[in-house]
Amino acid sequence: MPALDPSIITKLEVFRLPPRWLFVRVETEDGLVGWGEGTLEGHTEAVEGAFDALRDQFVGWDADKIQDIWQHGYRSKFYRGGPVLMSALSGLDIALWDIKGKKLGVPVWQLLGGKVRDRVKVYGWIGGDTPEDVVRGAEVRKEQGFTAVKMNGTGSVDWVDSPSVLGDTVDRVKAVRALGLDVGVDFHGRVHKGMAKQLARSLEPFSPLFIEEPLLPTQPDEIADLSRMVSIPIALGERLYTRTDYRPYLERRAIDIAQPDVAHCGGISELHRLASYTETYDVALAPHSPIGPIALAACIQVDLTAPNFVIQEMSWQIHYNQGADLFTYLKDSSVFEIQQGYIRAPNGKYSPLLSLCLSHPSYAGPGLGIEINEELVRETAIRHQGEKPWRNDIFHGPDGAFREW
Template identity: 50%
Template sequence: MKIARIETFLVPPRWLFVRVETDDGLVGWGEPVVEGRARTVRAAVEELSEPLVGRDANRIEDIWQELTRAGFYRGGAVFASAVAGIDQALWDLAGKRLSVPIHELLGGPVRDRARVYAWIAGDRPDDIAAEAHVRREQGFDCVKMNGSAELTAIPSPREVSDVVARASAVREAMGDDDFALDFHGRFSPAMARRTLPLLEPLNPLFVEEPVVPELAAEHLPRLTAVSTVPIATGERAYSRWDFVPLMDAGIAVAQPDVSHCGGISEMRRIAAQAETHGISLAPHCPLGPIALAACLQVDFASPNFLIQEQSRGIHYNDDWDVLDYVLDGSVFEVVDGAIERLTGPGLGIEIDDRAVRSADKRGHDWRAPVWRHRDGSLAEW
């Protein structure tokens, strides 16, 4: 089964897909993308693909090692994401060739369903309590929200009160169900130390990325020392080596992104690495159907899995949604807060090739917002 052709597709709302076809007509799909840098990653995928034509598609690990190590310069968001999409597609091909889901190739399932959560509100949430009620009615027993808009380095009483008030409103709406807070690295270390203890009485499932990755290794140990709120991070860590200082810092939840961290191959290793530290797995995935399916395959085979992010109805997906590119969306149906184990071959989904090619003609040019403080200086988004 040799690789015959590799194609990329830039599809709305902000995704990039890769299609790998073998000489015997089998097709595997992957989702390599950095949100806001899709065209850059597309160029990287195309460059990496050139020497792969004619290679044995079954040699997944050998190809992964070559793609990540043979170019001398290693790592980084763009490079690791390009590798991730190719890796996902190769695993999809392997499962299809053997007529089994990928998790069967990872040692078999350790659970029959994977708990998932839904996003509520946007970066400047208004009536978040009402949105939480809607999500509960849709079958979710856990939601996640952005905890704030832009934040100053030393928080005012008003900023701190707003964060706690938003979280309190969602806790009341969710009752005894779960909620999580994402801060996108908007906290300064000082604000994180001040605010996290105030959130403890609300029992969030976790608080995500309280500080930017550049400060994580130094400051996360201090945060875990001053608060019992579980800290989650990892969407901007691109390899198992990037996770070492995060795990040593005492995080509770590892959040590798299967489209950023080198694909299924590396996320599986990160999951096992987290298990040795007593850390739960909650893969980051505000992306499309291929990335979600790839995450779920690892989730079903990982003993330390906690919960899965998914982007149906997320505020970034204007006019497009996860199900727009799959032939059978029922595989992602949420019942009692969970998705049933995918049993189809490979990724367990069927991509609508015609819809993907049509959407690629339209493409997209999604960019992350640029936020500024009142004084005109740049703010973390």
């Protein structure tokens, strides 16, 4: 079989979009277009700057050389890694996989070696900073077809806080479990060591799917201690970038579930490698994705191929949506239709006729399996030009001291 003709990158664009997303569009001289997502909530301008450097470096390169571009993007500068540079590289990497799939007419999961499952289990976010969030959010998710949800364990919490915090968290978890839903509890790094062990112990009787970021991701030894203390699986990883960052958590046997974010960890390339790397430690994979549709589509492609995959985060009709949600920029959102807690694998084929006759997804095409409404993306980006990007809240205690968000 003859070698493929190169697909030379001619254009690399980024679009800042509500609610807090950064889409990447890569075009090649043979007319292929790939989409990626480099959303890094709270640091949008910094990632845009990092993209400027990637544009300077990679326009003129062959888009087929995904791994060569990844290596150069990661290693060719003296300083490397971290959220900003890795989010920019992630956006580019995802777009290159989309291009390669479209060029060859296959979904990305085919390029990664084929599926090991036909459906991907998903969970939805329900908030949890306030008690009223939780039950209302869980009921909505259940109606949407989810069988599992994730909630924040606590709101703002002091280094060592009142025991009433424990009781409030347990009540909220019990209320969600009473609806027949499985629930992951995200401590969000808000809880410090003294409270974390109490909180984890108090949740044990209610069997959460996992507790997430029980401590900040700078504490591998302390998280490992906690892991030996409680029976609930420990999940962590949205704030880790590349295999190197995961290494201390795996070597210390600190985590049971790895949660890399495809838009921060190094894209589809590194998420796929992380799946294999974590598997060797008997650690499950549950990619983090409270962001946009391109990141979710990229995760699903890897989830389908990873034997240790367990569940995928999916943020739908999110609380900070600012007029846009997961489906806004998609031409056909039925590719993410949830049936009894699962999304089915995109088949890589266009089937508009089937769509009309059988209400099947009309588009689950090659590459990432989604079709972006480019006109809306361009128009929205222009309309919001000059606006300040999304920022997270800042928590202070009653004494005025800073608390983790």
